Every structure is written in C-alpha cells, then in structure tokens.
Amino acid sequence: MPSHPAVVLDLSANGVGIIHALARRGIDVYAYDTKGPYSKGKSRLASCAVCPSPLTEEKALLTFLKGVAIKFDQKPVLYAGADDYVVFISKYRAELSEYYLFLYPEHSLIEDLLDKKKTYDLAMKYSIPTAKTFFVETDEQLDEAIFQLEFPCILKPVFGHEFRKHINKKAIKIHDAYQLKRVFPVYSKYGELIIQELIPGDNQTFYKVAAFFDDDMNLLSLFTLQKNHQFPAExxxxxxxxxxxxxxxxxxxxxxxxxxxxxxxxMIEYKQDPRDGQFKLIEINPRFWLTHSLTGHSGVDFAYSYYLYLTGGDPAPQLEQIDGVQWIYLVRYFLTFLEKRRNGEMTWKDFLRGFKGKKVYALLALDDPMPFIRSTTSHLWNAWKRNRKE
Structure with a gap:
C-alpha cells in the first residue's frame, strides 16, 4: 500500500478527478476547499473538510496546511486544482516544502502565465500565433482599438481567476463599437481588461496539449485532446x-x-483558426486542468504519475495515448445541448451520439455519487434561475 497520503486543494470536478484517480489506487486522500465549493464537491473517497481561503486568509491557510501535514508519518503529496491554490502554494513554497511534496516552475513564471498581458508578451517573444489583442487603459486607447477592430470581438479579464469572483464569465462577446464603449467601464471595475479579435470556429476547433516534466525537464507524461462541446457553449x-x-x-x-x-x-490550449489553419494560443495553465481525468482512461495517468514521481516511485514515461475516449461532464453537456438546440446547432440525435464508444464521466460514479448529485442540482438550479430572469 502507498505510504504517502495525498492532499488535494479543490473540490470542483478538477479536484474530484484527482481524488478518484488516487483513491482507486489505494492512496489515502484528504481534500479541502472553501465553504461553497466544499458543500458541492464533498467526496466519499476522501476525507473532506473546509479550509481557509487562499485569497483572503493566506496565513490561516498556511497554518491549517501545516497542521494537516504533521499528523502524517510521511510527507503528503500536495495537489491544486484551481489557480488560487496554485498561486498560494507557489508563493509559500519554501515553508510548505518542509511539510509537503510538490513540483512547480518558478513563481515568476506562474504569475506571468496567470497574467494575460504577460502571456501575450510570451507569445510575441516566441513567435506563437495568437488572436489580435489590444490592451486598453485610457479612452484614447479604446478609440484606437475600436478603429482597428472587426466586430464581433471579445472582452476578457487580464486575471481570469480574480475577475470570476465578481463576474462568472470567461469572456464577454461584443457586437459593435457602441456596446464596447458602454460596457467597458462597467466591467473594468472588476479588474484590467483586454480586447481581442474573435477567432471564428465552433467548439471543435479547440485543442489542448498537456505535459508533465520532472525536475530536470524530462518528459514523463504527454496528452492531447479535442473539445466537442463546452459550457457555456460560446x-x-x-x-x-x-x-x-x-x-x-x-x-x-x-x-x-x-x-x-x-x-x-x-497544459496549453489552442484554437485552430479556419481562416489560415494555424493553432492560435488561448492560454497556458501551470496545473491540473478540468478534463485531466480523461488521461488515466486513455493510457496516460497524470495524477498517479505525479504521485509516483514525487514519492520516489520512478514512473515510466507515458507518451502514447489511446485515442477516441470521450470525457463527459453530464449536466454541462445537457445544458449546452439545450442551448445549441435552441439555436438550431444540435439535435437529439447529435446529443445521443455523444454517448457512443468508450467514455468516462467527469463526476458520475457509483462509488462516489454525491459530487455528481450536488453539481447536477446546482447547475440545473442556476440554469432555472437564469431562464426566469430572461
């Protein structure tokens, strides 16, 4: 039996995927999140509890995690499923490394990747194709961007994880210059914004490439995937x-x-531009991503390889994958289908075809039903409230 426990910070579907991957291999898992996510994601395959916020209670969370770790005979492997936790762990890595096993790049790089301005600078430095992007701080810069833009375009936060605390959107579609001038000052109250061209193409033009490198930058795990549908659809x-x-x-x-x-x-996300066929950079994430639970069912188990490496297990590189395995976040797939069906973009036949072949569900699990039940209930309740407002 594995002697090192695992501690997972995050009880979204991302964190639950890590729990499932490890607990089913006999690893003792302890999972924590702030009160809201905890109530929706508690898993029976892990010992779960509420923890202080990495955003507003840093010192309390640091003390909390030290208290968790000293209960164990062996250092736990520390996992993070959300940007807030990644930044916290990286910031306090010197202290936390005395109690936990984890592997991150330099803190300055993590900060750069969570800042869309600096990510764009990296794209320019390495000549990586990306969407046409404008950084706006003044009315004059906004007018200059409008002059060069084609509409529709998108408005995005520079710091997505900070912005979504106030506005639960990854991006806002802007249809014309009038709308842009009207909403820009409204959304800019919640953080810096960028304006970006809208790359055409449906959900299937999004791709990801994920990797796990060890301390010496040897490649231990490799995986690529294609989106079929996302939620919200746009x-x-x-x-x-x-x-x-x-x-x-x-x-x-x-x-x-x-x-x-x-x-x-x-993980890097790209969108393939149908105008020129180029894969254009969307974002780079220095952490486990939402759909990583697909990897273990496709012959490349990121969560377990990470555990083995950090506990001295010397994992063999997993660089070949099984193609055609589908990952389904059931309630989100259903709600996206309803949206696309209303727009004439998807039929019931299309929806049911999505269940053919080998598949894995994001949360649906007979040995751990509550994350699925809670998430489904929450999503349907929120969808009902949105429909009432409309």
Missing part, C-alpha cells in the same frame, strides 16, 4: 471532449513548455 470550459493525438500540437507545444521551464503538470 465561452466556456469542457463539457464533452475526446482524446486525440495531434502531432502538430505536440511539435509546437512541447518545445514551448520545455523552453519556458514548466516543470510539473501544465
């Missing part, structure tokens, strides 16, 4: 995706991650 996160090896993504993504020194687990 600007959202994965609802239905499929494992798919995309050699071109491997060729451009892996050298970039290595050049940046992104040790540990990381």
């Amino acid at each position: 600007f959202g996160t994965g609802a239905h995706i499929v494992s798919k090896r995309v050699p071109e993504l491997v060729d451009i993504g892996v050298p970039l991650l290595k050049e940046l020194g992104l040790k540990g687990v990381s």
Whole structure:
C-alpha cells in the first residue's frame, strides 16, 4: 500500500478527478476547499473538510496546511486544482516544502502565465500565433482599438481567476463599437481588461496539449485532446471532449513548455483558426486542468504519475495515448445541448451520439455519487434561475 497520503486543494470536478484517480489506487486522500465549493464537491473517497481561503486568509491557510501535514508519518503529496491554490502554494513554497511534496516552475513564471498581458508578451517573444489583442487603459486607447477592430470581438479579464469572483464569465462577446464603449467601464471595475479579435470556429476547433516534466525537464507524461462541446457553449470550459493525438500540437507545444521551464503538470490550449489553419494560443495553465481525468482512461495517468514521481516511485514515461475516449461532464453537456438546440446547432440525435464508444464521466460514479448529485442540482438550479430572469 502507498505510504504517502495525498492532499488535494479543490473540490470542483478538477479536484474530484484527482481524488478518484488516487483513491482507486489505494492512496489515502484528504481534500479541502472553501465553504461553497466544499458543500458541492464533498467526496466519499476522501476525507473532506473546509479550509481557509487562499485569497483572503493566506496565513490561516498556511497554518491549517501545516497542521494537516504533521499528523502524517510521511510527507503528503500536495495537489491544486484551481489557480488560487496554485498561486498560494507557489508563493509559500519554501515553508510548505518542509511539510509537503510538490513540483512547480518558478513563481515568476506562474504569475506571468496567470497574467494575460504577460502571456501575450510570451507569445510575441516566441513567435506563437495568437488572436489580435489590444490592451486598453485610457479612452484614447479604446478609440484606437475600436478603429482597428472587426466586430464581433471579445472582452476578457487580464486575471481570469480574480475577475470570476465578481463576474462568472470567461469572456464577454461584443457586437459593435457602441456596446464596447458602454460596457467597458462597467466591467473594468472588476479588474484590467483586454480586447481581442474573435477567432471564428465552433467548439471543435479547440485543442489542448498537456505535459508533465520532472525536475530536470524530462518528459514523463504527454496528452492531447479535442473539445466537442463546452459550457457555456460560446465561452466556456469542457463539457464533452475526446482524446486525440495531434502531432502538430505536440511539435509546437512541447518545445514551448520545455523552453519556458514548466516543470510539473501544465497544459496549453489552442484554437485552430479556419481562416489560415494555424493553432492560435488561448492560454497556458501551470496545473491540473478540468478534463485531466480523461488521461488515466486513455493510457496516460497524470495524477498517479505525479504521485509516483514525487514519492520516489520512478514512473515510466507515458507518451502514447489511446485515442477516441470521450470525457463527459453530464449536466454541462445537457445544458449546452439545450442551448445549441435552441439555436438550431444540435439535435437529439447529435446529443445521443455523444454517448457512443468508450467514455468516462467527469463526476458520475457509483462509488462516489454525491459530487455528481450536488453539481447536477446546482447547475440545473442556476440554469432555472437564469431562464426566469430572461
């Protein structure tokens, strides 16, 4: 039996995926999150509890985690499923490394990747194709951007994890200059914004390449995937995706991650522009991503390889994957289907076809039903409230 426990910070579907991957291999898992996510994500496969916020209670969370770790005979492996926790762990890495096992790149790089301005600068430095982007701080810069823009375009926060505390959107679609001038000052109250061209193409033009590099930047895990559907349908996160090896993504993504020194687990998202066929950079995440639970069912188990490496297990590199395995976040897939059906973009036949073949569910699990029940109830309740407002 594995002797090192695992501590997971995050009880969203991302964190629950880590719990499932480890607990089913006999690893003792302890999972924590702030009160809201905890109430929706508590798992029977882990010992779960509420923890202080990494945003507003840093010192309390540091004390809390030290108190958790000293109860164990062996250092726990520390996992984070959300940006807030990644930043916290990285910031306090010197103290936390005395109590936990984890692997992150330099703190300055993590900060750069969570800042869309600096990510854009990295794209320019390494000649990575990206959407046309404008950084606006004054009325004059806004007018200049409008002069150069084609509409519709999108408005995005520079710091997405900070912005979503106030506005639960990844991006806002802007249809014309009048709307942009009207809403820009409204949304800018919640943080810095960028204006970006809208790359055409449906959900299936989104791809990800993920990698796990060890301390010496040796590649231990590699995975690529394609989105089929996301939630919300226009600007959202994965609802239905499929494992798919995309050699071109491997060729451009892996050298970039290595050049940046992104040790540990990381992921790059691209969108393929149908106008020129180029894969254009969307974001780089220095952490486990929402749909990582697909990897273990496709022959590349990121969560377990990370555990083995940090506990001296010397995992063999997993660089080949099984293609065609589908990952389904059931309630989000259903709600996205309803939205696309209203717009004439999807039929019941299309929806049911999404369940054919080998598949894994984000949360649906007979041995751990409550995360699925809570998440489904919450999503349906929120959808009902939105429909009432409309």
